[in-house]
Amino acid sequence: MAINLKPVDVAVVGLGAAGGVAVLPLARAGLKVAGIEAGTWMDPAKDFKPDEIHNNVRSLVTTVPKAKKEIPTFRTSPDAKARQAAAHPMMNAVGGTSIHYHAQSWRLKPWDFKTRSETVKRYGANMLPKGSTLEDWPVSYDELEPYYDIVEHEVGVSGKAGNIQGQLDPAGNVYEGPRQREYPMPALRTCDFLDLMHKAALSLGWKPFHAPAAINSQPYRGRAACAYHGYCDRGGCHVRAKNSTCFTTIPEAQKTKNLTVFDGAQVTRIVADNNGKVTGVLYIRDGKEYFQPAKVVLVSSYTYENTRLLLLSKSKAYPNGLANNHGQVGKHYFGHWDAQAGVGVTALFPMDVNTWYGAMLSQGVVVDEWADDTFDHSGLGFIGGASLCTFMEKHPIAGASVPTFGRAPAWGSKWKQFIHENAGRFTGAYLQTNSFPYENTYLDLDPEVKDPLGDPVCRVTSGPKENETRAAVYAQNKMEEWFRAAGAIEVIKGQPFGPALSTHTYGGTRMGDDPNTNVVDRWGFSYEAPNLGMLGGSVFGTSGARNPTLTMQALAWRTGEHLAKNWKTIAG
């Protein structure tokens, strides 16, 4: 029998990038919050190491192997048999994957929220990607702007504004939507290689700028500035300069005494009564099962687990899974077309570029001319594009794995000579392509593969798409142009094939104004279970051409604030 716990106002499932932010406005409003997290706390001094084998090769920056034991299966078409992927991209700890993420912290563009209507208006309905289920978001950039502003300051983001209330500044991103004020910290420091890329972009007539990042460029609210040691990628920050929620919003919420963190607690079901309201969550902790009653449940366990938890939580009111009486849970799924989806570009320079150290994408120079609807797409056969980013950080095993560009064999003395000369002379670029949901891209439960608890894992169906392939190839050519302008002597472009499992996946519980095609309303609450809210990338309707976390956090804050302001209506 499950042990019944004292009821709380709000149970938040998963204290990662999104849930870890939502707890703060709730706790400050005086609501009693249970933060239920499968992972445990990490200790920066002990757990975070400049060790490529630990961080990257073995993915050991995590506290419990929950994600590793429920790796989704994947297939590229609904007719194919799905196979379990080799690894899960996410980690489990208080703070979640905001511990080892790259921390580039972007606002989406106004266009990202209105892609469908803007495309029809500018190019006609024929330009909409074939088979896509694209809708405008129910939220506009202007509505989200105040929340972007709040989380940029509460979490801590370094950057240079390009558009403050319509005043453009070419030191920042002039293509961004208007913001009310400057970032709380300046961008991370520049260096010779980034200066080289910056200058090359200017020579092409482009408008390069330094990436915005949830990493402190200077001491901020009692936390240290970045040490640029070069183990940011899949590593936690040993000086707490990366603003993972376990160092920022979660401790801040704990100060109110209204947040109780239940760590090491794996939520298995969300429970609903016969009237369709949720009553709490079941979780397992230290081998015992508990029932945490709650007036409201917010689910923030990443895209795959958000969908899986709802589909697993069947009841009389929801025979096909919680909040799924319209059959929309798991639909409108999509992944970002980025380096993991074959959209990589690698360049070799005739001199050492010394990119060993740094802060990954967060110490980067970005070009945004070829993303979103910044340029005229007439006759191009696609909408969207990609942001182009060059960055600082390269680990030694990855450095020795430099492609030989046809200039040497892959082993032996000649190869040794090649890497001796060139491991320090190559670098990659990070391209993120505007990506969209389709009729045949979705999540459901795998019919065969189960986790150790006997529950089916999530099954991902997501194949290659013409629109995104064309956009990616177009952007790769621009990236090659940029590298060549900076003096690269060899450039290799990947073959875009589409995303598999990724840290940038979206949909499954999409947010929209139409309850027949969306799971949650404009505030993030279920159309069916009125006291159930969803947080994270699973509510996104488009990806933007940039990292999702800041938008997840702005939405999470907004959902939390809305709940606190409308407590009686929502909690009932």
Next chain:
Amino acid sequence: MSEQRQGEISRRTVIASAAIVPIAALTAVSQTPPPSALSDAQLRLLAAFVDRLIPKDELGPSASESGVPEYINRSLGDYLAGEKTIFIEGLQATDAFAHRSQDRAFIDLSPDKQDAVLTSMESGSAEGFPNARAFFNRARRLTLEGMFGDPYYGGNKNFAGWDLIKYPGPRLATSADDQKMGVDIKPYRHSAYGSGETHGH
């Protein structure tokens, strides 16, 4: 409590023992190296194999002189234990293929003939050795990990791998000068675990 939930809970109680195991328990650092995953003969074959990938030459020591077989052996004894059987089968198949194609055990072949064996494996043309390419690629990948990973894991002895590619070494903080181009960054020859010594893992 609804009937629905009671049924749910009793099923759960049965499987509750499968609950969370801290990852620290799975990857605990042992004080002594794990028992050898490979036999002495297998280690000799592995050393000969990886020394063709990274030979001793004027640029520095070979893979085996740098502890690559030790890295692989330790990994197969703990973190990669699930891969041990298939890796040993790959080594045995390599030797069998050497016998078939060159009439000798792999370790008794001249470097040129060893290269011929590996080239056939790499290209997938090794007759009667269907997984040759996959095994070659895996062995090559583990060789890179051993040669260029932290010495803590048994490879990269004397920082030979980092010296070869001029990686200046992991450190806890870097200055703006450490990110300059066109200057030689002074190598910091330390493991992330504090010294150049290797530890049991």
